[in-house]
Amino acid sequence: MPTYMLFTVWFLLCIPGSVHLVRALNEMGVTIHPEEAEALTSILAAWNIQAPQEWNISGELCSGIAINDIIIIDDQAHNPLIKCDCSFNESTICRITALKVYKLNVVGPIPPQLWTLTYLTNLNLAQNFLSGPLSPAIGKLVRMEWLTFGINALSGPFPKEIGLLKELKSLSIGLNNFSGSIPAEIGNIKNLQKIYLSNSGLTGQIPSSFASLVNLQEALITDLDITGRIPEKILGTGLSGPIPSSFSNLTSLGELNLGDISNGSSSLEFVKDMKSLTILVLRNNNLTGTIPSSFGEYLSLQQVDLSFNKLHGPIPDSLFNLSQLTHLDVSYNDLAGTLPSWVSLPNLKLNLVANNFDLEGLDKRVLPGLKCLQKNFPCNRGKGIYSDFSIKCGGPQIRSTITGKVFEREDEDLGSSSFFVNDVNRWATSSVGLYAGNINNIWVINSLDGELFQTARRSSSSLRYYGLGLENGGYTVQLQFAEIEILGSKDWKGLGRRRFDIYIQGRLVEKDIDIRQTDDDTTVRPVQREYKADVMENYLEVHLFWAGRGTFTVPTIGTCGPLISTISAKPDFIPTVSNRPPSKKKYRTGTVVGASVGLGLLSIIAGVVIFIIRKSRKRYTDDAELLNMDVKPYTFAYSELKSATEDFNLSNKLGEGGFGSVYKGNLADGREIAVKVLSVGSQHGKGQFTAEIIAISSVMHRNLVKLYGCCYEGDHRVLVYEYLPNGSLDHALFGGILHLDWSTHFEICIGVARGLAYLHEEASVRIVHRDVKASNILLDSKLHPKISDFGLARLYDEKKSHISTRVAGTIGYVVPEYAMRGHLTEKTYVYAFGIVALELVSGRKNSDMNVGNExxxxxxxxxxxxxxxxxxxxxxQALTEFNMEEVKRVIGIALLCTYSSHSLRPPMSKVVAMLSGDTEVSEVTSKLGCLTDWRSDDTSSYSFSAFQTKETGVSAYNSMSFVMPSDNDFKQMLGVKINEGR
Structure with a gap:
C-alpha cells in the first residue's frame, strides 16, 4: 500500500466511532472476512441478539467502536461487543479478535460457528444460561489469551483440546455442570496466569502437570471433589495437609486463603517471611503452636482469620503495631492469658469466642458477654434456670400467627465483636469468618414470604446459637430456613447454590444442606428441620458451618455461608425450673437500715412524683397504649439521637416536610441512620408518628425502608430509619443526580412492585400505603428501591368498605375514585404504581406544563x-440502550394499572409476575377504560387548589402530601383501642 494511503488510514483510525472512518475504509475495500461475517451473524441469530448499530455501521460489522482502539472489550458501556483487527491482507481484511456476550441471559447451546473465529484472543460468555457440551473444536482457537465461560450450565467432560491454546493467560469455567477429571493438558499452557475452576463439577486429582504452570498467579478451586497438591487458594475440596513448608518462599504474596484442609497439622512457621500479606485466612486447617510475635512486622496486614484451629498461648502484644489491621478472628482455638488493652479499639473487628482467656480484669463494657462464650460456657453452668428458647434470627421480636409462639428479637449489629449474648443470659449467638475483599456485608436480609421468613441471619463462614442455663435433659431443636437471597430464575442468577453443614451438640446431623427448594420459579419455600439433642452441662449448641461448598458469587459476590430464619428448642420432659430469669434484687441488712432512715424523705418525694405523673399521664397514655404491641420497635434515648446527629446540626439536615425534619446521623455502632423528627405541635404530626410506628413495625421486606426504632421521650417524637445514600427516585430520575441505565430502571420497577405486593397480599397485617410516588421510593447503595413514608398508610380490612371524607395522597398519583369520593380499596395504590412505572420509562414527571399539550x-x-x-x-432520551420487549411490557402493565374501574386493575402479585415474565401481559383494551381525562388542573369536578404544597427540598423520608386524616378517623380505621384519658 502506498505511504500516503497508510497515513490516511492511521489518521482516520484516530477518529473514534466516526462514520467517515467507516466510509473511508469501505472505499478502500477494507471489510470483515466473509466467513467470519457469516459465522458471527449465525451466532447472534442463534442467541437472538442484534448487532448494535454502534459497531455495525451501514451493515459493516467491523466498523464504529469495533475498530476504535480507545474502546476496549471490557468496556461496561458496550455489551455485546466485538473488536476487529483490520491489518490483514495489506489492511484490506478485518478479523474478529474479541467477542463479548456477557450477562445477557443467552439460553441454549454454543453455536458451532463460534469455533471458526480462529483469530479470537478474548472470548467472554460469562453469566448467561448456556447449556450442552463444550466442543473439542475449542482447540482451534489457538490465538486465545482470555477465555471465560463462567456461570453457565455447560455440561459433559471438559475437552482436553484446551491444552492446544498455548497463548492462554486466563481460563474461567467456574459454576457449570461439567463432569470428569481436570484435563492434564492444562499443564501444557505455560503462559497461564489465572485459572478459575470453582463449582465447575470437575472431580479427581489435581494433575501433576500443574507443576509446569510456572507463571500461575491466581488459582480459585473451591467446592470440587478433588485431591492432590494444595494450590494457592482453595476451600472445601477435600484436600489433605499438612500445608507445604515451601509456601514460605512466596515472599511477595499479598493474599493467602487456605481453608478446610483435612488431616495433618502445621504451625504458622510457613508464613514467617510473607511480610507483604494484606489478607491472611487460614480457617480450619489443624494449625498448632502459638501465634508468632513476628506478626507485628507484617505492616500491611489488614485481615486475619485463624479460627477453628488448635493454637494456644496468648495473643502477642506486637499485633498492636499493625495500624492497618481491621479484622482479627481467632475464635475456637485454645488461646489463653489476659487480653491486651487494644481489644477495645473502635476500628478493630474482633472475634475471641471459645478460647480460655482470663477476663476477670476486663472492663465489662469492653466486649460485653464474652465471658459467657469462653470454653465450657461458664454463665449459668451447673444450674438449670431455663427450659426453652425461641429466636427470630436477624429480625425483630415476632409472634407466630400459627402457633402463638413468641420468637425473641435477634437483630443486633454484631459489630466489632461478632457475638451477642441476650440480656438475661438465656441464649447467645456467634458469627465467624471474613469475606476477603468484601468485608462490608449486609447481615440482615429480607424476603417476600410469610412472617417468620421475612428476615434471616447470614454468616460468611460459621454461625452458632447457644441455649444457656438450660435444665439438663432431652430437647427437640427446630430450625427454619428459607432461601431468600438466591431465587429461582431462568437465567444465570438462578444458578447459585448455598450449601452448609448443621451440627447439634457437636454432632453432624446434616451435610451440605441446600435450603433452596426450587430451581425454576421465584417462590420462596420454607424448610423446617427437627433434631433431638441431649443437654448434660446446661448448654445447647447449634452450629451452622460453611465448608467452602456451593457458590460464592451468584447472584452477587459474597452470597454464601449459612442462613437461618428461626431457631427454637423445647424440652422432651416436664421441666422443674421456673423458666424465668433470676431476680436481680439483693436484700442485705445495711440496705434495709439505710432505706428505713430515709423513708420519711422518700415519702415526701413520692408525693411530688405522684402529682407530676398524674398530671402528665394523659399526655403519655396514647403512646404507651399504642406501643403495647407484640412486636415493639427499639426505643432510642433522645440523647443518643442528639449525639448521632451532632445535636441535629443543620449540616446533617437531609430535608423537611409538612410533619418535621430529617437528619443524617451515625450511631455508636457505626450504622448510618436517617432521623425523622416529627413536629407534634399539630395532631397531624402525632397521627403520622402513630401511623408509621404501627404500619412499618408490622412489616419487613427488602423493598421497604427499614425502621431501626423510635423515640417518644417527653414531647419528642422521632423515627429512626436506615440511611439510604442514593436518595429518592424522583431525584434520580428528574434531578440529573444519577445516570441510571435501563436495566436499573427495570429492576427498580420490579422492586417497587414486589414491595407493594407484599404490603397488601403477603404481610399478615395488610396495609394500603396511600402515597406511592417517586419521592417516597428511596434507593440504597446498590440502587435497590425501598418504599418509604408510611405516615399516610392505613391497615386494610377487605371485609369493610372504606369511605373517608379526608383524602390523603399526592396530586398526579391519587386515583380519581379515591380523590373525588374517598373510596379506598385494595387497588387504590395500583394506579399510583402505574404512574411511577411510566415515569421510570420516560424519565419525566407525570405532568409537565412546559411542553406541548400532547x-x-x-x-x-x-x-x-x-x-x-x-x-x-x-x-x-437519556437511555442509549434498552430492551424493547421489557419497555413495552412495562408500558402495557402501567396502562393496565390505570384503568378507571378498580376491578379491572391487576393485583400487585400479578403485576410482579408479568414484570418478571412468569405471566403474559394481559391485553390492554381501549383508551376508554383508562383515566387519561382526569387532570390535576381540572377543577370542574373536584378542586385540589387548597391542598397544593411546595415540595422543594422535601426529604424523601418525610415527603409532603395534601391531606392527613383526622386523628379520630385514623384511630377508627386502625381498629386500635386508644384511651383518651383517665
Missing amino acids: RKYLLEWAWNLHENRREVELID
Missing part, C-alpha cells in the same frame, strides 16, 4: 403513543 400529561401521552404503536417515543 405531552403535558404523561398518562394521556402514553395512551396516545400506545394506540398509534409509537411507544418507543416515550422512552427516556
